Amino acid sequence: xxxxxxxxxxxxxxxxxxxxxxxxxxxxxxxxxxxxxxxxxxxxxxxxxxxxxxxxxxxxxxxxxxxxxxxxxxxxxxxxxxxxxxxxxxxxxxxxxxxxxxxxxxxxxxxxxxxxxxxxxxxxxx
Amino acid sequence: xxxxxxxxxxxxxxxxxxxxxxxxxxxxxxxxxxxxxxxxxxxxxxxxxxxxxxxxxxxxxxxxxxxxxxxxxxxxxxxxxxxxxxxxxxxxxxxxxxxxxxxxxxxxxxxxxxxxxxxxxxxxxxxxxxxxxxxxxxxxxxxxxxxxxxxxxxxxxxxxxxxxxxxxxxxxxxxxxxxxxxxxxxxxxxxxxxxxxxxxxxxxxxxxxxxxxxxxxxxxxxxxxxxxxxxxxxxxxxxxxxxxxxxxxxxxxxxxxxxxxxxxxxxxxxxxxxxxxxxxxxxxxxxxxxxxxxxxxxxxxxxxxxxxxxxxxxxxxxxxxxxxxxxxxxxxxxxxxxxxxxxxxxxxxxxxxxxxxxxxxxxxxxxxxxxxxxxxxxxxxxxxxxxxxxxxxxxxxxxxxxxxxxxxxxxxxxxxxxxxxxx
Numbered sequence: 391x392x393x394x395x396x397x398x399x400x401x402x403x404x405x406x407x408x409x410x411x412x413x414x415x416x417x418x419x420x421x422x423x424x425x426x427x428x429x430x431x432x433x434x435x436x437x438x439x440x441x442x443x444x445x446x447x448x449x450x451x452x453x454x455x456x457x458x459x460x461x462x463x464x465x466x467x468x469x470x471x472x473x474x475x476x477x478x479x480x481x482x483x484x485x486x487x488x489x490x491x492x493x494x495x496x497x498x499x500x501x502x503x504x505x506x507x508x509x510x511x512x513x514x515x516x
Numbered sequence: 517x518x519x520x521x522x523x524x525x526x527x528x529x530x531x532x533x534x535x536x537x538x539x540x541x542x543x544x545x546x547x548x549x550x551x552x553x554x555x556x557x558x559x560x561x562x563x564x565x566x567x568x569x570x571x572x573x574x575x576x577x578x579x580x581x582x583x584x585x586x587x588x589x590x591x592x593x594x595x596x597x598x599x600x601x602x603x604x605x606x607x608x609x610x611x612x613x614x615x616x617x618x619x620x621x622x623x624x625x626x627x628x629x630x631x632x633x634x635x636x637x638x639x640x641x642x643x644x645x646x647x648x649x650x651x652x653x654x655x656x657x658x659x660x661x662x663x664x665x666x667x668x669x670x671x672x673x674x675x676x677x678x679x680x681x682x683x684x685x686x687x688x689x690x691x692x693x694x695x696x697x698x699x700x701x702x703x704x705x706x707x708x709x710x711x712x713x714x715x716x717x718x719x720x721x722x723x724x725x726x727x728x729x730x731x732x733x734x735x736x737x738x739x740x741x742x743x744x745x746x747x748x749x750x751x752x753x754x755x756x757x758x759x760x761x762x763x764x765x766x767x768x769x770x771x772x773x774x775x776x777x778x779x780x781x782x783x784x785x786x787x788x789x790x791x792x793x794x795x796x797x798x799x800x801x802x803x804x805x806x807x808x809x810x811x812x813x814x815x816x817x818x819x820x821x822x823x824x825x826x827x828x829x830x831x832x833x834x835x836x837x838x839x840x841x842x843x844x845x846x847x848x849x850x851x852x853x854x855x856x857x858x859x860x861x862x863x864x865x866x867x868x869x870x871x872x873x874x875x876x877x878x879x880x881x882x883x884x885x886x887x888x889x890x891x892x893x894x895x896x897x898x899x900x901x902x903x904x905x906x907x908x909x910x911x912x913x914x915x916x917x918x919x920x921x922x923x924x925x926x927x928x929x930x931x932x933x934x935x936x937x938x939x
Contacts, residue, residue, distance in 0.1 A: 423628070424532070425742030428792055468792070470735060475528035479575075486573065506769045507788040 392428075392504040393469050393477040395484070398461045399497030401436055410491035417487055421467070421480075430467035461497065468504065477501045522567050529575045530559055531658040537583050538655055539630035542693050544587050548637055549683030552655065554590065558582035631656075632747040633693050635740075639708040642689045647682035648711045649718075650675055656743070657736045667733050668718065705748070709757050709814065712740050716761050734765050745800070752809020755800045759818035762797030763825045766790040777922040782830045794825045816845040835865035852881045860893055868900040888917035892927060899934060908934035 406414075421427035433439075437455040471477050481499040488495045534555060541551035558579050572578040638652040653659045653667075665675040696704040719733025741758040748754050770784035779785075801822055804815045820841045827833040842858035855878055863871025875894045884890045895910030911931035915924045 423743065423746040425739040425746070428796060470739070472531060472732070472735070473524065473528055475524045476531060479525065479528045479532060506790075507785075 391471055391473065391477075392506075393471055393474070394502045394504050395467045395469065395477070395481055396463050396500040396502065397465045397484070397497065398500060399464055399495065400460065401455075401462050406492055406495075410488070413487050413491045417484070421469075426469045426471055426480075428468050428470055430465070432465040433463060436462045464497075474501070474503065477503075519567055522571065523563070525571055525575075526559070526562055526566060529562075529579065533576045533579055534559075534658040535631060535634065535656045537580055539634040540580070541583055541587055542634060542637075543630050545590065546693060547687055548634070548655070548693070549687055550590070552683070554586045555579075555583050557586050628747055629695065631743070632695050635708055635744060635747070636695055636704055637686060637691060637693055639704075639711045640686065640691050641704070641707055642685055642691060643682050645711070645714070647678050647685070648707070649715055650678045651682045652711050652740065653715065653736060654679055656740055659736065667730055705751060705753065708744065709753060712737050712744070713757060713761070713814075715740070716764070720764060731768065734761075734768065737761060738765055750807065752804045752807035753812045753814050755807070756804040756809060756812055756814035756818045759797045759800035759804060760814055760821055762793045762800060763818065763821040766793035766797065766825065777926065778920070781824060786828060789825070797825065798822055811844065811848070813845065813848055816841050816848065820845075833864070835861055839865050852878050852884050853887075856884070856890060856893060863897055863900075868897040872897040872901070886917055888914045888923070888927075890914075891917070895927075895930065895934075899930070899937075902937075904934040904938035908938070 418427075418430065421430075435454075439454040440451055441454070441456065442449065442451045469477060469480060471480070478501055481501050484499055488497070537555045537558070538548070538551050541554050542548045545551050545554070561582050562575070562579060566572070566575075634655060635652070638655050639648045643651065649668075650664055653664050654661065659667075661676045661679065662672050664670075665672040668675070695701075715733050716737035719730050719735075719737065738758075738761050741754070741761050745754050745758045766789050767781070767784060769790065770786070770788035771779055773779050797818070801815070801818050804810060804812070804818070809815050810819070820838055823834050823838050823841070838861040839858060842854060842861055846854045846858060855874060859871045859874035859878070862874060872894070875890070875897060878884055878890060879894075881890075891910040892914035895907045895914060898904075898907035898910060908931045911927050911934060915927035915931065918924050918927065
């Protein structure tokens with residue numbers, strides 16, 4: 391089973407403490423060594439992003455920053471795991487790391503299963 | 517949280533932590549069987565306590581600490597016994613002897629080295645191949661005996677027995693808990709790779725049964741391979757095996773049709789190939805090549821798989837390169853199966869007549885006598901050459917040899933098509 395972890399937090403944040411970055415690097419290394427993390431990445435600030443939206447038949451591109459963004463996706467990781475529980479356990483560790491090394495940080499990790507092509511194949515439903 | 521939720525969380529924690537715990541304990545107690553029992557005791561304690569106390573903040577550390585305490589208890593008990601036997605009653609010396617070694621340090625240092633030792637001991641040549649597979653899945657994959665039994669279509673007592681016997685053999689033979697060095701490393705590593713690839717193929721080919729556990733074996737093997745690649749990053753064949761498995765696994769979703777029938781490589785919907793796994797596979801292959809290992813047996817097989825993975829459409833496949841790789845693989849480990857695969861590639865590169873020429877040399881091969889793919893491939897070549905009657909006979913023969921019902925239907929359909937063409 392493949393899971394995507396989306397890390398969300400408030401937009402205005404001080405840069406992370408060094409201890410946090412070190413701990414993150416170590417966790418990333420461990421995730422790599424556990425053979426479960428297949429991809430990961432951090433995302434640029436929302437101010438530098440763009441949104442392309444379809445609404446009322448109109449496609450519009452708008453550059454950031456966006457006034458209404460409370461929480462934004464700051465990074466993601468993709469894992470191949472046995473169960474949702476394993477994914478949740480991994481996400482908990484990730485949040486524990488924030489608690490320990492980044493005082494004041496608040497946010498969440500959203501755990502979403504990535505569906506394979508068969509989930510979208512109309513013939514497979516038969 | 518319900519009791520079921522807690523149990524599932526404990527399962528997940530166990531899967532993440534068990535190999536590290538067992539590896540660390542084995543270094544201390546020097547017996548993989550005892551180490552596993554201690555780790556199991558810690559798991560049982562968690563199953564008893566967590567439903568009441570709630571799941572600890574750091575469940576992995578909790579399990580490790582519980583296992584450690586049990587190891588220390590055991591160590592003290594044994595020491596006391598030793599002292600008694602030696603009749604060393606003097607207090608001071610006894611107290612010194614009772615000083616517990618630094619378990620903390622022993623468990624936290626070089627956990628990677630311990631894991632690697634655990635890999636080598638689980639795949640040790642004193643064990644039968646079956647025992648190596650079961651022990652590897654149990655100790656490194658964190659699978660339960662029941663899960664292993666499901667995956668290998670065996671009964672739980674059979675697998676339990678196999679694991680008990682394997683642990684006893686390792687103890688009786690006093691197999692050291694170490695990473696082999698020098699010339700021994702090569703052969704021992706190839707035993708490890710063989711076990712991992714066997715697990716992968718058991719899941720990938722699923723020759724019998726349709727249990728959901730079997731495809732999961734591919735994931736277990738891939739995970740083990742990736743772990744090994746991180747533990748032994750300088751071994752090109754390890755990366756090559758990972759590359760091979762990543763690329764083969766990338767096709768999993770495309771390998772079966774909507775009603776479960778097999779879809780051959782060239783007929784697969786390539787949009788359903790997992791590009792993430794392909795990319796990982798190609799990177800692993802690059803690492804193999806960078807380490808100077810491009811000519812190893814797994815590297816050649818991975819390179820062939822990569823040729824297919826790189827082709828966005830079947831007609832873009834670099835068949836001449838695949839032919840060359842099969843030729844090299846055949847020289848490295850001569851096998852009629854490799855020759856048969858080469859024949860298919862030759863037919864794609866230079867036409868069915870050239871392929872048929874190779875296949876005809878394999879007809880008398882005893883090891884292929886009841887191998888359904890030989891008449892199936894030969895039938896395909898004959899069909900393409902317009903020799904429909906001969907092709908029909910071959911497809912019918914192939915259908916009578918396969919044990920997979922869906923494949924049999926496919927072959928009988930092809931036989932029927934020959935009949936229509938011949939009319």
